[in-house]
Amino acid sequence: MRKEDTTSNVLVYVELADGAPVKAGLEALTPAHMLTEKNGGDVIAAVLGKGISDAAGLVAAAGADRVITVDSEELAEYDLDAYADILRQIIEKEKPDVVLLGGTGDGKDLAPKLAAIFDAAAAADVTDIKVDGEDAVFVTTEYSGAIYSDVLIEEARPGIATTRSGAFKKPECESRGSVEAADLKVSDGVVKTKVIDTVKEITEAVNLEDAEIIVSGGRGMGSKENFGLVEELAKILGGEVGATRPAIEDGWITKNHQIGQSGKVVAPKLYIAAGVSGAVQHLSGITGSDYIVAINKDEDAPIFSVANVGIVGDAMKVLPVMIEEIRKIREG
Amino acid sequence: MNILVCIKQVPDDSVEVTMGADGKPAVEGITPVVNAFDTYALEMATRLKETLDDGSEITALCIGPDSAKNSLKNCLAVGADYAYLVNNESVDETDAMGIAHILKGAVEKLVAEKGKFDLIFTGKEATDVALGHTGIYLAYKLGAAVITDAMDLEVKGDRVTVKHETEEGHRVIEAPLPVVLTVTKPAYDPRYPTIKNKMAARRKPIDELKLGDLVAMDQLTAKIRTVSEYEPPRRAAGVKIKEESEEESAVKAIQMMVDAKVL
Numbered sequence: 264m265r266k267e268d269t270t271s272n273v274l275v276y277v278e279l280a281d282g283a284p285v286k287a288g289l290e291a292l293t294p295a296h297m298l299t300e301k302n303g304g305d306v307i308a309a310v311l312g313k314g315i316s317d318a319a320g321l322v323a324a325a326g327a328d329r330v331i332t333v334d335s336e337e338l339a340e341y342d343l344d345a346y347a348d349i350l351r352q353i354i355e356k357e358k359p360d361v362v363l364l365g366g367t368g369d370g371k372d373l374a375p376k377l378a379a380i381f382d383a384a385a386a387a388d389v390t391d392i393k394v395d396g397e398d399a400v401f402v403t404t405e406y407s408g409a410i411y412s413d414v415l416i417e418e419a420r421p422g423i424a425t426t427r428s429g430a431f432k433k434p435e436c437e438s439r440g441s442v443e444a445a446d447l448k449v450s451d452g453v454v455k456t457k458v459i460d461t462v463k464e465i466t467e468a469v470n471l472e473d474a475e476i477i478v479s480g481g482r483g484m485g486s487k488e489n490f491g492l493v494e495e496l497a498k499i500l501g502g503e504v505g506a507t508r509p510a511i512e513d514g515w516i517t518k519n520h521q522i523g524q525s526g527k528v529v530a531p532k533l534y535i536a537a538g539v540s541g542a543v544q545h546l547s548g549i550t551g552s553d554y555i556v557a558i559n560k561d562e563d564a565p566i567f568s569v570a571n572v573g574i575v576g577d578a579m580k581v582l583p584v585m586i587e588e589i590r591k592i593r594e595g
Numbered sequence: 596m597n598i599l600v601c602i603k604q605v606p607d608d609s610v611e612v613t614m615g616a617d618g619k620p621a622v623e624g625i626t627p628v629v630n631a632f633d634t635y636a637l638e639m640a641t642r643l644k645e646t647l648d649d650g651s652e653i654t655a656l657c658i659g660p661d662s663a664k665n666s667l668k669n670c671l672a673v674g675a676d677y678a679y680l681v682n683n684e685s686v687d688e689t690d691a692m693g694i695a696h697i698l699k700g701a702v703e704k705l706v707a708e709k710g711k712f713d714l715i716f717t718g719k720e721a722t723d724v725a726l727g728h729t730g731i732y733l734a735y736k737l738g739a740a741v742i743t744d745a746m747d748l749e750v751k752g753d754r755v756t757v758k759h760e761t762e763e764g765h766r767v768i769e770a771p772l773p774v775v776l777t778v779t780k781p782a783y784d785p786r787y788p789t790i791k792n793k794m795a796a797r798r799k800p801i802d803e804l805k806l807g808d809l810v811a812m813d814q815l816t817a818k819i820r821t822v823s824e825y826e827p828p829r830r831a832a833g834v835k836i837k838e839e840s841e842e843e844s845a846v847k848a849i850q851m852m853v854d855a856k857v858l
Binding site: 280343344367368369371372374375376378379380382383384385386387388400404405406407408409410411412413414415416417418419455456457458459460461462463464465466500512518519524532533542543547550553554555556562567568569570571572573574575576577580581582584585588589592 | 606608612613614622690692695722723724725726727728731732735736739740742743744756760761762763764765766767768769770771780817818819820821822823824825826827828829832833834836841844845846848849851852853855857858
């Protein structure tokens, strides 16, 4: 139920990284449109940082009706308290019914921070939205993705939600949204923390969300060296490399390759899982795939329950043959 | 240093949850455990206590059913000095904001007995609902700084420096105490209790805080409501290949993939 003093607009916080909008932020524009198409109102994007006019232009062209920018020195480096305070001011002025944020690490902090400030409520890792009259029902998951839970934010406004990375596609339509600069300052006394260093350990970009082919490996690969077979097959297929949490925790590959509950949701045309047992945490991220091929020694591994083709056998012996066979096919 | 660690008892997350006949997730038969991220929080707090070696004390606090006393006993065996339970079995439905209200009330009650807390640790999220909201809500209500996704920390004087995990690496964030920290998986694993510590923990009391003394009931009204819970649509299982050799299986699988036009 919408409160009388809110509009039907939806505000989307579009996070920037290296001067460009992050994919999760742009993805959140899609559910925003799902809401405004049903209930009217504009999709307003908020873009914060320093020297962000190019990024704001990209957001205006990527599906936002309006883009509000706050471009200032004090926002050059992200700080939870500072960014939340600026978003508070934008929300107080625009009075959106719903605020959406891409489910990045920072988005997942800003959402509850805003909910606390407005004494409202937030839904986390939303995978779909059902519009029921004026109400937005958020589809979320619980118990590692084994159970879906439809939640409704009642009375408290704005309704706040983070979207699950990869769950929504970026809007395909082009837009010519307006860009408005807002001259907002971080309020005195709200910033309690100080970021003294930012360290980038991962520099390669991984595009699991848009990949047509993904080859992923799990703990069953046994070692970093063996995991190389997964990477080789992905390379030959022109696909991306995915991984389960155990493979990442063992240091075989960086965490931006993680698929599943605490990683990305993927929906490729072909998903090949090698040495992946199929814990529910992983399965919840791959069931949207068109065609799943699984390789596992354990005939009873849960991964086989979702696979179109399951190969019962040692991935270390199966993968080299697959690599060879596919190379033959590709070379015609 | 006076340290508080807030824990939640959850169903063992290695067990797959299914829907029960009553339209609710069937979790009754699943062993309750301390939320994994809260065990990391307690381990981080315990290592800090050991490093400081200055008589710092750790209090563990849990909101949950009477059975959560077992989880608190486990905390007492791996680093906590005191343990408190807020029994919430009388509350039908609340949300993370309601839980934060209760925690705030409990913190204020404990502060009256033990003095103010310098650091409040909790897991970055619970493995059951995976919201990651409670720590941030609690910090806001207490007017304390919050640093999320902590992987490591160092205390110097009245400030804490925290390694905060990001998608691409980490940030180093500093704040004056008191600070609420939400903890992610650090580089180490939580310790197992020794038999001796287990025995000692069994003899320690679990004190109960009465819900009614901490919070007004209307503060617990959920603003976010679950409309329905259900199992995700299942994919049908396909063909399983198990030929004489892995090579034959692989060749057969490739042929099937070619036939299905996915290669």
